[in-house]
Amino acid sequence: MKKFFRTIKEIIQLTFKKDFTHAGIKVKRLFMGVRFTDGLIYKFLIYALLLSFGYVYLYPVLYMLTNSFMTMEDIIDAGVRWIPTKLNFENYRLVLVELNYFKSLLDAIYLAASPAISATVSSAIIGYGFARFNFPLKKLLFVLMLMTFIVPPQITMLPMFRMFSQYKLLGSIKAFVYPAILGQGLNGALFILIFYQFFRMIPKSLDESAQLDGATPFKVFTRIYIPLAIPSIIIVFLFSFVWYYNETYLSGLYLRGSTLLSLPLKLEQYINNYTSIYPEGSQARELMQAVKLAGNVLTLLPLLILYFFTQKRFVESIDRTGITGE
Amino acid sequence: MIKTFFSKLSALWSRIKHVLTHNFIFNIADNKWVFFSVIKIKATNKKRQSLIGLSFIFIWIVGYLIFALYPIFNSLYLSFFKVKLDGAALQMTFQGINNFKAAFLYDPYFVEILVGYILEIVMNVPITIVFALIIALLINQPIKGKGIWRTIFFLPVIIISGPVIAELMRQGATTLPSIREYDIIRLILNNVNPSVGTPIQELFDRILLVLWFAGIQILIFLAGLQKIDREIYEASMVDGAGPWASFWKITLPSIKPLISVSIIYTVVSMSVFSLNEVIIYIRNVMLGESTDALINGYGYSAALSWLYFIVMVLIILIFVGLLNVRRRSRS
Structure with a gap:
């Protein structure tokens, strides 16, 4: 910034001295830079692009937030687009009451956190096994592990649905916890990969010295490696939690007819109930738009809060999978 | 104590x-x-080491057998049968490849939905990748507030979930209102064949949603870009290469493997997203919501899911293959 003002000052001084050739060169330098990438035009382009992409990205979120505060009059009034005429919490009150929000939220957190914790524990153990030991068929098993990422759940869901109904696991959280604890949870391959990459980077001399002191392999893992891996553990847990929280396809199948429902599913149910009550095009249905958006906001709110506090962890996650190659 | x-x-x-x-x-x-x-x-x-290692991944082996290998082969097996629920027991009659035939020849919906899915993926994946790359390049520039930009562009990964997106789509919040108001786009759309124009128009309607799938890919590219040695750029600059040339000659070749990774991730995440029409249809067939006996039930839905899987893998292979063919002919 200082440099910018100095250049401006120099240009003005040069123009006062009627040295237009040098002033012209300076102006050109200012806008185009020495090799274009350090000029003003380039900077302006970058920020303009970033701002417009940012707007496109945030548009639905902003739409959701502002419209959820609108009254019926505001929604019908085409003149009101972004800022509601007055803050109206009626929509939120409706949702909080109708969805029984706080109980549903606790249910949803329980429903997402238990498989997430199981997946974190199991993928840490499995990743450690793959990273630190050599055993026959290791390469094959590792490839098979990565392949599970591509297999869509539609293939496995039918036999699993039958298996769960046979063992009376349908409608209970166990249908999610059991696969997770055996390393087959949602995107399990990705989490194993994160731990694999992390444990591989730690020098082997560390556990050799511990073994000389008489520690068993299990003790080496729990006393030395787990404390080192805490950043990875947090990342894996956060991702797993978020993905389980947002998961609706499989939970719609496994938890059908159960009272234990994730918040997004409950919201869907609630919306469907309401839209069937009011006829198409009626005013009450127009009002519902805002109520539904308020429901959306409340569903996403826990995740948004979580993201607000932990966004650094999310953002550094990809580095830890090591897919960029070391 | x-x-x-x-x-x-x-x-x-x-x-x-x-x-x-x-x-x-x-x-x-x-x-x-x-x-x-x-x-x-x-x-x-x-031997002791390998035994310890195996005991660490033992839970994975058990899980793989129960929750991956068995279901995969079981659904393949079921896809050749007509399965009837008789109380708790299953009544199975061997059908050969009739289930697969029915999917293409008899089912009035499946082929249409599948073709729609293929068109959508083929169109959306390159757009997602290109946008992710552009955004990653922008963030990688020396700009102010890098963290804030990264936070914004990664936000969709956190909040993308079926019902929320469905509601936003229903209310038109996933289309930018101003895009339709650009005259030039309307002019182009009105003057081309509707068979070309309609998908393009739909694309503009859904561009936001397509971009929302780019969060992880942006991070992948960003991590790759930061691994490139700065000295290579400096050396090329001394040799007189501009930013444009150094992008094509240095940046792109060094992150090309990551493009394949991103393609796989994009295709998979779009294919298993809970608003995808194909997977909704497969679930409905499985739960027996159609009245037509020939295209109903477990066997038929297993056949559909296998067809879907094959199509998905083919799409991935074609994309990754195309990328590699170009690379070979250039070098």
Whole structure:
């Protein structure tokens, strides 16, 4: 910034001295830079692009937030687009009451956190096994592990649905916890990969010295490696939690007819109930738009809060999978 | 109190361990593992290591067998049968490839939905990748507030979930209102064949949603870009390469492997997203929501899911293959 003002000052001084050739060169330098990438035009382009992409990205979120505060009059009034005429919490009150929000939220957190914790524990153990030991068929098993990422759940869901109904696991959280604890949870391959990459980077001399002191392999893992891996553990847990929280396809199948429902599913149910009550095009249905958006906001709110506090962890996650190659 | 409890526990544990390792089935003596006092295996360090390693991934092997391998083959097996629910028991009649035939020849919906899915993926994946790359390049520039930009562009990964997106789509919040108001786009759309124009128009309607799938890919590219050695750029600059040339000659080749990774991730995440029409249809068939007996039930839905999987893998292979063909002919 200082440099910018100095250049401006120099240009003005040069123009006062009627040295237009040098002033012209300076102006050109200012806008185009020495090799274009350090000029003003380039900077302006970058920020303009970033701002417009940012707007496109945030548009639905902003739409959701502002419209959820609108009254019926505001929604019908085409003149009101972004800022509601007055803050109206009626929509939120409706949702909080109708969805029984706080109980549903606790249910949803329980429903997402238990498989997430199981997946974190199991993928840490499995990743450690793959990273630190050599055993026959290791390469094959590792490839098979990565392949599970591509297999869509539609293939496995039918036999699993039958298996769960046979063992009376349908409608209970166990249908999610059991696969997770055996390393087959949602995107399990990705989490194993994160731990694999992390444990591989730690020098082997560390556990050799511990073994000389008489520690068993299990003790080496729990006393030395787990404390080192805490950043990875947090990342894996956060991702797993978020993905389980947002998961609706499989939970719609496994938890059908159960009272234990994730918040997004409950919201869907609630919306469907309401839209069937009011006829198409009626005013009450127009009002519902805002109520539904308020429901959306409340569903996403826990995740948004979580993201607000932990966004650094999310953002550094990809580095830890090591897919960029070391 | 607690200490005595633990010392008792560890004494008990060592006794159990002793019993487990000193009996007639399995005995450890002088660095040898003896089974039934007949089979003797020398316990080398290597063998011990592999045993420990296997015991760490044991839970994965069990899980893979139960929750991946068995279901995969079971659904393949079921896809050749007509399955009828008879109380709790299943009544199966062998059908050969009739289920697959029915999907293409008899089912009035499946082919249409599948073609729609293929068109959508083929159109959306390159857009997602290109946008992710552009955004990653922008963030990688020396700009102010890098963290804030990254936070914004990663936000969709956190909040993308079926019902929320469905509601936003229903209310038109996923289309930018101003895009339709650009005259030039309307002009183009009105003057081309509707068979080309309609998908393009739909694309503009859904561009936001397509971009929302780019969060992870942006991070992948960003991580890749930061790994590129700055000295290469400096060397090329000395040789007179501009930013444009150095992008095509240095940046793109060095992150090309990551493009394949991103393509795979994009295709998979779009294919299993809960608003995808194909997977909704498969679930409905499985739960028996159609009245037509020929295109209903477990067997048929298993066949559909296998067809879907094959199509998905083909799409991935074609994309990744195209990328690699270009690379070979250039070098």
